[in-house]
Amino acid sequence: MKKNTIILAATGLIFSLSGCSFDDGTTVNVKTSLVSTTLASADGTRGLETSGCGGSYVACITPDSVTGKAYYAGMIVGTSNGLSLGPMIGSVRDPSTATAFADSDLQAFDFSQQLAITGSPTLGGPIPYPADSLAYITQFHVYFGFVDTKLTLGSSEGHSFAGIHMIRQVMADITGTDFKKGDLLYHSGATGDFMWCVDGSGCSSSTRPTTPISNSTIASYSSTDPGNKTIPSFFMSPTSSTIQVKKSDLTNPANTNTFKVDITMTNGIKFTTAASSWSSIDKMVAAFRLPASPGDSNSGFSAAITYTP
Secondary structure, three states, X not given: OOOEEEEEEEOOOOOOOOOOOOOOOOEOOEEEEEEOOOOHHHHOOOOOEOOXXXXXXXXXXXXXXXXXXXXXXXXXXXXXXXXXXXXXXXOOOOHHHOOOEEHHHOEEEEOOOOOOXXXXXXXXXXXXXXXXXXXXXXXXXXXXXXXXXXXXEOOOOOOOOOEEEEEEEEOOOEEOOOOOOOEEEEEOOOOOOOEEEEOOOEEEEOOOOOOOOEOHXXXXXXXXXXXXXXXXXXXEEXXXXXXXXXXXXXXXXXXXXXXXXXXXXOOOEEEOOOHHHOOOHHHHHHHEEOOOOOOOOOOOOEEEEEEEO
C-alpha cells in the first residue's frame, strides 16, 4: 500500500464550517493515531531550555510522555470551505454544538504508542466530496478533553523540584467529573491522582476548589467564528507538501484508511516564568502551557501525517 506524508503547522480558523460533518449517506471507517517520535524518552532530550522557546516564554522542555483523551478529530479536504471529513476519532458527528464533553465520548491516546483510534467519518455534505484532482488535505483539527504531560526536571536549573512531574490541562467541562475548562492539575508522577492547585497553597486538593489554578486563555475562551463557540480545538495546516485522499480509496472496502499524525514535541512544554521563581509546585503549574494556543492562529503544534489507504 502506498503512503503519503504531509507536513502541518498550527494555524487558525480559515474555513466556514469548522467541525461540521453532513451526512450524504456515505460513511467510511478510518483508523487515526496521534503519536510523537520527538518525546524526550525517544530522543534523549532533557533539561529546561531558556532560549528559543518562542513568543514570551522564558523556559521550555521536551516532555517524556503525552497522554490523555480526545473528543473529536476531523480533516478539511479540498479547496472549498466548509467540507469536513469527520469524525476521524470517535463517533461524535458534530462537535460544534458541544458545551461540555461526556467522559464516555472521550477516546484515550498516547503519543509514545501508535494507538489507533477508530472513527467513521461521513463524506461530503453541502459541498460534495472533491474530485481526485482537488482531494488534498488542507487542515487537520482535534478537540482534546484533557492532555497529560510528564516531564523530568534536572537538579541544577534554578529550582528545587528535580524529578518527574505530571501536569494535566483540561480543555472542556467534562460531565460526571469536577473538571472544568482551563483547569491545570498536578501529580508527582508516582501512583496517585491528579490534584487541583491553589495559588500559594500547593497542589493537594482532591476536589475542585473555589479558585483553582487554570489557564485563563482556555477558561475564558469564546469564539465568534463558525465552529464551536466555547470549547477550543487545535488546528494544523499544510506548510510544505500535500497529501491526496481520494474518495475511491476511502470507500474501497479492502482499504484500512490509516492516518498517523506524528506531532512534534521538541521543547513542546512552555513556561511563562523562570524556574528560579518557582517557590512552590503551584507556581510551576501556573506557568505551564501547551505549545499551541488553541482555537487561534498562534504558532504551536506541528505534525507530519502519513496516510495509508
